[in-house]
Amino acid sequence: MTYLSFPMVLCILCAIMLFLSYGKREATLYYFKLLSAAIFLWSFFNALLFVIPDPQTAYIFYMLKYIGMAFAPVFIYLHVETLTGRSVKISFRNLSILPLITTVLCMTSVYHPLLNSNMQISGDLATRVILVDYGVWFYVQEAYSYVLFVLAFYRITNIFSEIPQRLRKPFVIITVGVVSVFVINVLVTFKIVITSIEPTLVAAVIMLYLSYFTLFSTNMASIIMTSRERIYFNLTSMLFVLDSRRTIIDCNIKAQELIKKLKLEGKSTRFDDFLDAWMAAGKGRASDYNRDVLTIQIDEQERHYQITRQEVTENEVVQGSFIQIQEITQIYELMRSLENSAFYDALTGIPNRNAYILRLNEWDTASTLPLAIIVADINHLKSINDTYGHILGDELLKIVARIISSCSPDRAGVFRIGGDEFVVMLPNSNEEEIEAVMTTIKAQCESFHHKDFGSPSVAIGGVLRNEMGSDLRELVKQADESMYRDKYDRRKS
Numbered sequence: 001m002t003y004l005s006f007p008m009v010l011c012i013l014c015a016i017m018l019f020l021s022y023g024k025r026e027a028t029l030y031y032f033k034l035l036s037a038a039i040f041l042w043s044f045f046n047a048l049l050f051v052i053p054d055p056q057t058a059y060i061f062y063m064l065k066y067i068g069m070a071f072a073p074v075f076i077y078l079h080v081e082t083l084t085g086r087s088v089k090i091s092f093r094n095l096s097i098l099p100l101i102t103t104v105l106c107m108t109s110v111y112h113p114l115l116n117s118n119m120q121i122s123g124d125l126a127t128r129v130i131l132v133d134y135g136v137w138f139y140v141q142e143a144y145s146y147v148l149f150v151l152a153f154y155r156i157t158n159i160f161s162e163i164p165q166r167l168r169k170p171f172v173i174i175t176v177g178v179v180s181v182f183v184i185n186v187l188v189t190f191k192i193v194i195t196s197i198e199p200t201l202v203a204a205v206i207m208l209y210l211s212y213f214t215l216f217s218t219n220m221a222s223i224i225m226t227s228r229e230r231i232y233f234n235l236t237s238m239l240f241v242l243d244s245r246r247t248i249i250d251c252n253i254k255a256q257e258l259i260k261k262l263k264l265e266g267k268s269t270r271f272d273d274f275l276d277a278w279m280a281a282g283k284g285r286a287s288d289y290n291r292d293v294l295t296i297q298i299d300e301q302e303r304h305y306q307i308t309r310q311e312v313t314e315n316e317v318v319q320g321s322f323i324q325i326q327e328i329t330q331i332y333e334l335m336r337s338l339e340n341s342a343f344y345d346a347l348t349g350i351p352n353r354n355a356y357i358l359r360l361n362e363w364d365t366a367s368t369l370p371l372a373i374i375v376a377d378i379n380h381l382k383s384i385n386d387t388y389g390h391i392l393g394d395e396l397l398k399i400v401a402r403i404i405s406s407c408s409p410d411r412a413g414v415f416r417i418g419g420d421e422f423v424v425m426l427p428n429s430n431e432e433e434i435e436a437v438m439t440t441i442k443a444q445c446e447s448f449h450h451k452d453f454g455s456p457s458v459a460i461g462g463v464l465r466n467e468m469g470s471d472l473r474e475l476v477k478q479a480d481e482s483m484y485r486d487k488y489d490r491r492k493s
Helices: 002-021 027-048 055-083 097-108 136-160 169-189 199-217 220-232 253-261 271-281 329-343 353-362 381-388 390-407 431-447 472-492
Strands: 120-122 129-131 238-243 248-251 293-298 301-314 317-327 371-378 413-416 421-426 458-465
Touching: 002 027, 027 055, 055 097, 055 136, 097 136, 136 169, 238 253, 248 253, 271 293, 301 329, 329 353, 353 413, 353 421, 353 472, 371 390, 371 431, 371 472, 381 390, 390 413, 390 421, 390 431, 421 431, 431 458, 458 472
Parallel strands: none
Antiparallel strands: 120 129, 238 248, 238 317, 293 301, 301 317, 371 421, 371 458, 413 421
16 A cells, blocks of 8 residues: 555645635635645546556546646646736636646547557556556647746746845745656656656645745745735836836736737836837826926826836945826816916916016026016006996906907016006017007007997006116016006096
8 A cells, every 4th residue: 555655645735735725815825726626636536546446447547637637737837927926918718728628538538648558557456556658648738738837937037036035035935846846747757767656746746835835834925915916916006117227127907008008018118118108199298397297198188197206226226216107187187276376367367466476586587688577557447346346347357468468479478466457577578579569458458349348448668677787676666657657648638
């Protein structure tokens, strides 16, 4: 019963694995359970070979154990995919096509192309020896298994280079398990090592225990999976991990969806190229207030995104960066609304006194010279409010604001600084332009006719600043006095 003890012990160990993982719902355990079940099936039928007296029945069980053997590499690959936190790019359905063919052949025929017909079972149950000559289909299945082992090893080494050194121990452990299965399988398949027990099956069980140790004896892998699956991947923000050359080396699902939509290469793409493609596709632009706020058109609606950057350094050397792109449309619109209420007149829609004072300080430089300052005041506004009511008075204010804005050059700043007072600031101007603007404003007001209060009457005056020695606020006062002289002359006439 020596030969029987090995597969029986393996059956028990696999059953323990299934029991320990029962009821646990971690994402890393899904394919771990299936892998345990496949190896249990493999070792169970292998154990029956040593308790079934009939050689023909034993022959059937020998081939049925290949059901578990055929699916085990598939589950190893998928288990490694989930353990490393990668999204599974190849579905279980596609990976299982070849093992499924093997299973169907095993279940429907006593003679099977896995083995040639000269299989020999000799000895009694205590000293049973099984000698087989593998067929072509067996080597096809084995080659497929080797491909999956190599892919699993590649997945581990790929993420191994991306994680901090203190978190690499769990992946070293699982790598030892995968490589041990691969190496022993090669030795047995090509008959480099000949033994009465199945060392590949033993190696697979060892890998299960190494996986279990990785998942539960050290919680580092669980922390990685929790952060990636439950936080990193499920955040509505787009998250990117960049190397020192600003190339994308990792990103979450939200970012992957946009990269795929833009038809980019994904993790080999430079982040700056991604931004350029995104802005080109959505007619994007950077905010005038903050260059890290982007406005993108999506479904003919403007959406706003905030880019947050955090450099990753080690020994004061920049190794890469972490970038988050978060939609802030509602917050951005609220901020713009608050700014508009602070710097724009709610009635006329033009900049208010706060904006005027801010611009006055900004343009107090030599680059604006000669700087023209024009002050305009509506005549008889109080009489119109008293006679016709404030609704028509407000309408008069809006009419005059539109006329002044339309008569001012594009480079000018037009402000409502008081109840009925407006200011036009015009950089790099001259006396002729000041006179032309004032004349045009008066002419436009005189040509406009309202059915209730007739044509607006505006008093207007202006001055020109030619050098920095003069105080700007004193010049504004002079423009104001010029406007009052015009008002007095109009009343006198």
